Amino acid sequence: MSNVLEIRNLTKKFGDFIAVDNMSLAVREGEIFGFLGANGAGKSTTINMISSLLRNTKGEIILLGKNIAKSAKFAKSNIGVVPQDLAIYEDMTAYENVSFFAGLYGLRGAQLKERTVEALEFVGLGDKHKAYPKNFSGGMKRRLNIACAIAHRPKLIIMDEPTVGIDPQSRNYILNSVRKLNDMGCTIIYTSHYMEEVEEICTRIAIVDHGKIIAEGTKEQLKAIITDTKDIWIGIKSEDEIKVEPLKQIPGVASVRVEEHMVMINSKAEVNNLNLIIQQLIRDRAEIRSVEEQAPNLETVFLTLTGRNLRD
Amino acid sequence: MTTIHIAIKEIKQALRDRRTFLFMLAFPIVLILILGTALSNAFSGSIELGEMKVLYKDTGASPALGGYWDGFVKAVEGENVHFTPLGKDMNGQEEVKSDNYVAYVEIGDEGIRFYGSTRNTIEGNIVQGMLTTFAQRYNLVAATMKTDPVAAQAVLANASAPHDIVKETALQADKAPGSIDYYAVAMTTMIAMYGAMSASTLIRGERSRNTAIRLSAAPVSKAEIFVGKIIGSLFTNLACVLAVVLFSKYAFKADWGYHMGMVILVLLSEVLLAVAIGLGLSYLFKGETARSIVMIFTQLASFLGGAYFPIGQDESFMGWISDFSPLRWANVAINKIIYSNELGAALPAIGLNLIVAFAFLAIAIISMRRREAL
Ligand SMILES: Nc1ncnc2c1ncn2[C@@H]1O[C@H](COP(=O)(O)OP(=O)(O)OP(=O)(O)O)[C@@H](O)[C@H]1O
Ligand SMILES: [Mg+2]
Numbered sequence: 110m111s112n113v114l115e116i117r118n119l120t121k122k123f124g125d126f127i128a129v130d131n132m133s134l135a136v137r138e139g140e141i142f143g144f145l146g147a148n149g150a151g152k153s154t155t156i157n158m159i160s161s162l163l164r165n166t167k168g169e170i171i172l173l174g175k176n177i178a179k180s181a182k183f184a185k186s187n188i189g190v191v192p193q194d195l196a197i198y199e200d201m202t203a204y205e206n207v208s209f210f211a212g213l214y215g216l217r218g219a220q221l222k223e224r225t226v227e228a229l230e231f232v233g234l235g236d237k238h239k240a241y242p243k244n245f246s247g248g249m250k251r252r253l254n255i256a257c258a259i260a261h262r263p264k265l266i267i268m269d270e271p272t273v274g275i276d277p278q279s280r281n282y283i284l285n286s287v288r289k290l291n292d293m294g295c296t297i298i299y300t301s302h303y304m305e306e307v308e309e310i311c312t313r314i315a316i317v318d319h320g321k322i323i324a325e326g327t328k329e330q331l332k333a334i335i336t337d338t339k340d341i342w343i344g345i346k347s348e349d350e351i352k353v354e355p356l357k358q359i360p361g362v363a364s365v366r367v368e369e370h371m372v373m374i375n376s377k378a379e380v381n382n383l384n385l386i387i388q389q390l391i392r393d394r395a396e397i398r399s400v401e402e403q404a405p406n407l408e409t410v411f412l413t414l415t416g417r418n419l420r421d
Numbered sequence: 422m423t424t425i426h427i428a429i430k431e432i433k434q435a436l437r438d439r440r441t442f443l444f445m446l447a448f449p450i451v452l453i454l455i456l457g458t459a460l461s462n463a464f465s466g467s468i469e470l471g472e473m474k475v476l477y478k479d480t481g482a483s484p485a486l487g488g489y490w491d492g493f494v495k496a497v498e499g500e501n502v503h504f505t506p507l508g509k510d511m512n513g514q515e516e517v518k519s520d521n522y523v524a525y526v527e528i529g530d531e532g533i534r535f536y537g538s539t540r541n542t543i544e545g546n547i548v549q550g551m552l553t554t555f556a557q558r559y560n561l562v563a564a565t566m567k568t569d570p571v572a573a574q575a576v577l578a579n580a581s582a583p584h585d586i587v588k589e590t591a592l593q594a595d596k597a598p599g600s601i602d603y604y605a606v607a608m609t610t611m612i613a614m615y616g617a618m619s620a621s622t623l624i625r626g627e628r629s630r631n632t633a634i635r636l637s638a639a640p641v642s643k644a645e646i647f648v649g650k651i652i653g654s655l656f657t658n659l660a661c662v663l664a665v666v667l668f669s670k671y672a673f674k675a676d677w678g679y680h681m682g683m684v685i686l687v688l689l690s691e692v693l694l695a696v697a698i699g700l701g702l703s704y705l706f707k708g709e710t711a712r713s714i715v716m717i718f719t720q721l722a723s724f725l726g727g728a729y730f731p732i733g734q735d736e737s738f739m740g741w742i743s744d745f746s747p748l749r750w751a752n753v754a755i756n757k758i759i760y761s762n763e764l765g766a767a768l769p770a771i772g773l774n775l776i777v778a779f780a781f782l783a784i785a786i787i788s789m790r791r792r793e794a795l
Pocket of ligand 2: 193
């Protein structure tokens, strides 16, 4: 498989602040490439450089074999950007929105009409041609936001958190659209705060932290990085009396999270400390209902590698 | 092509914006009506006059009259009125019809015959007024001559004061800007300047809606976006301006003179100026500040330019500072075109508008090129 996108030693500075730090990566044709990172990790900055919205300070970006600094028009024509923040005109109908943006890519006349209809159909807004986005739900606006980026049939679609703040139904619709676009031959770069989404649809994932890629691979490869920790989830009746500090003192325990009816503990794999943990919980008068040892998930991988949660 | 695509979208959005109709159409039309009728007494009708060319033919049938006529012609020449004897192959009435002369006069045995233009120009009226006065005095002299030669001398002495004749008739001229006429012009030039407000949001609006991201990510150059937006903005603003011109002309019978093309050229240059100022300021100042500054600028320019009430062009501070209002340039030029057919008056206004417009466009272009995104 050939590379659709290659990034070499990419750096972006805002004044003295380094937002993207000597980043290199390759996205292959047909991939859904996940970009995982906490707030401010540098995901949007990287994406903005790929889509020519920002100039890079150093390094190069190669799209379909051409350096985008030298063939900006070619690169722009082959990319579709779904911006993190909604970018649509509220005073233009859904149809006019898609048609206007597609027109910027040189589509005209019958072809423009056809592609506009197709894009709206694709995101499930086929019956909303004449509707104004100001009357749309959050999910519908997000879908229109996507339609505006795909009507010109780009080779590479970059989606910057396309599912922020929407209902589960729209989210499923969008995730399915992403898969469908991928089936149709589009390569996709997908950033999200939602670990489950990335885990569900991405074929390869890069974890970004402080402008650097700290891990990269399929989810299996990423999970394999952390053979040395385990997650213990303990269901309890009430979390009111649970004290976190004594739990953290138990040998091997790396982190403790208390949620509703649940205590989640990340611990070194080789230490057998389940007895101590349970004893402590009983001391805190917890009524234990279940104990589960979890296989590591991406959340744990992320936490282990970056030392912080994806969503704070 | 992409430029047109962008221009069309701009026009569509502007026409859908209720503010466009409110500020650019409803507001000025209502103001013309209200101010035009409420302040109708405030207008004295004193205006500047253009050159008045009169064609005449002395048949020689009445030497006495001919003599007086020559005296009259000499005396009046200094008052911007020029008399030309009818040439061999000329048809006096045709010359007037084709607007080469304000009037044609025949001096024959039965007295003076006057052919004025059917078009109601102020100069025509003045010339007609002067000639009427002259003829009345001549008749008076002729009549008095028979009975009282001494009195006739007195009348003649009076007649040699053409200053009075000109002043008298100018005051009586029925073609002076009435209040409706004044406000039709003033409101039109005012809304032409209002174009600055919508222009200030041309680029800023895209940024605040994040659509600037899509525009920058598309294979379209900044220049194409820029030009497309300016064309769209010029089009809608000029359309509104023309709508107000036509509405005031036909619904309020406001006087727009006989040189509509030239008036529209002045207005077009003013709309371009407004768009350039709005765009330039939106690059010079950030966010809401730009909006406020454009707002203050248009209001000040409107006030000083005489949009709400005429401001005298005297030595006072107000008179002096009003010269800095683009509305003033446009109003003066347009009124000269309408009331004294001075087409040349358009040139300084258009020239000034273009120069300032290009200065502001240059600011916008330079700042735009410096930015990474739009
Ligand atoms: N124009 C700018 N000027 C200065 N700093 C900037 C600019 N844009 C981004 N940054 C900084 O660069 C860092 C990376 O920002 P970026 O938007 O790429 O993060 P992100 O990974 O997309 O985060 P999020 O998940 O919140 O979208 C942040 O610390 C941000 O404050
Ligand atoms: Mg981001």
